[in-house]
Amino acid sequence: MAIALIALAFALALGLGLASRIGKSMDLEQWTIGRRGFGTAIVFLLMAGEIYTTFTFLGASGYAYGRGAPAFYILGYGALAYVLGYWLLPPIWRYAKTHALITQADFFAHRFGSRGLGIAVGLLGVLAMLPYLALQLEGLGLIVEIATGGGIGAHAAILIGTAGLVVYVSVSGIHASAWTAVAKDLLVLGVVVFLGIYLPHRAYGGIGPMFHRLLAQRPELFILHGSQGLVWFISTMLISTLGFWMWPHAFAYTFSARGERAFRCNAILLPLYQLILLFVFFVGFAAIGIVPGLAKPDLALLAATAATLPAWVLGIVGGAGVLAALVPGSLLIIVTSALLSKNGLALLPAFAGQEKRIALAARLLVIPVAVAAAAFAMTGGAGIVGLLLLGYSYITQLFPALALSFLAPRLISRGAAFAGIGAGVVFVSLLTLTHQHVTTLLPFLPAGLAGLNDGVAALIVNLFCLALVAGLEQTLVRRHPEARA
C-alpha cells in the first residue's frame, strides 16, 4: 500500500512536469526562467519551495528532536529573508529584465562589467548547489526506504527519482517545477499540519501538555546554551537571512516573475506560510516521547509516524517527502545546467552567439548534473551536510558586493567586488580546511564569540577587503583622474 501511494506521488510529479510543457516553445529563457511570465501565485510557490524541502521533513523535525531551542532559528530566518527580499529583489529583477539576463552569473558579469567575475560566481554557484541537490536526493532515498519498510531501497529510490527528474526537467524546465510545486505544497501542508496536531495528542494529550511535560523533564532543551548559545543563534539566523537570496536558483525564480509586485506581495504572505514550520517542530518534540533515543535524529518524523500510524499513512507521508525532494531538486538541476551552459560552454568558440545550441546544451547537461548529484548522494554520507553548510558560507559572500552595487554603485568596482568575494571565500575555506574557528584562529577575540558563525566572520573580512580596495581605487582616481576606467 505504501509503495503504491509513493509511486502515485511520483507519477503525479512526472505527469504534471511533462504536461507543463504543452503549448510552449523552449528556448533558454523559457526553459530557465519561464520567459519572465510568472504571476504572484507561481512565484509564491517557487519561493515557498525553499520552506518545504526534504530538510523540512528530516532536518527541521530532527533538529527539534535532538537539539531543541537551536531549531527555532529555522523558523525566524525565513521570515527575515522575505523582509530583505522586499527591498532586494525588485532592483535585481528590474536590472535583469532591462538587460535580458538569465543566470546569476550573467547578473554579476553585467553589473560589474567583468566576464571573469561572472565565471567565478558561476563556478561558486555550481560548487554550492551540487551538495544541495545531493542532499535532496539523499533525503528522498531515506524517506522512501523507511516509508516502504525497506520495500524500495534508498539507492533504488535515488536512481528512480533522478531518472524522473531528468525526464521532466529536460522537457519542461522551470514550468515543471512550478506545476509540481502546487501538488507538493498541498500534500506537504496537509501531512505536516496533521502530524503536528496528531502526534502531540497521541504522545502527551495535546500541544500544551507536551511542552509542560518536556519543560519539567528536560528544561535545557528550550534554552540556548553551550556552543549553540545566543551568539550562535543570532549569527546563524543573520547569515541564513543574508544568504537566502544569494543562491543561483533564488535568482532564477526572481527573474521568472512578471513584475516586481510579486516580491512585495510575497514579503507579506510568505512569513505567515513559514508558520507551518511550527507543526514540524511539534512533530520533533512529540517524537521525544514516542521514539526516544534515536541514533539518527533526522529520522524523528518518519520513526514517530511509523510507530503510531498505519502503513498507508506512512505511504502518504513518503509521497509528500518525495515531492518535497523533487520540486527543489528540479530547480537546482535547471539552474546548474543553465550556469554550465550559458556561462561556461557559451564562452567556447563553437557556442559563441549560438543561442539554440546553448539552449540545447543546457537541456542535455541535465543528465550529467543529475547523475553526478545522484552518485554524490549515494556515496557522500555525512560529508554532504558539511559541504552544504560550506556552500552556504560561500554563497553568502556575494551579498556585500551585490547590496553595495545598488546602495553605492559609484563606490564599488569590479576590483572591490572581486577582492571582497575572494577574501570571504578564502577565509571560509581556511577555517574549514584547518578545522579552526574564528576565535581559535584569532585568539585575542573575546571568548564570548565562541559560537559565532564562520560565515559572519568571513563577511566581516569580505567587507574589510572590499572597502580597502574601493578606498584605494577612489584615492587613485582622485590623484590621477585619467586613470578612471
Next chain:
Amino acid sequence: MRRLLQVFLTLLPFAGMLGGAFFTNRGELPLLYFWIALWVVLTAPIMALVYALEAKSSRKGR
C-alpha cells in the same frame, strides 16, 4: 519621511527576533519559541504597512 518610516518598520522584525532573543532565552510554548513565532506573525502586517506606504508614495508621485 515616508521612506524613513518604511526603513524603521523593515528593521523592526530584525530587532524583534535578533535582539529579542537576548531577553527571551528562558524556558518558562516556551518563551523563546513563542517570541520568535510572534515576530514571524507580526512580520506580515508590518510588511503590509511598508507596502501600503510604498503604494501611497507611488500614487502621489504620479
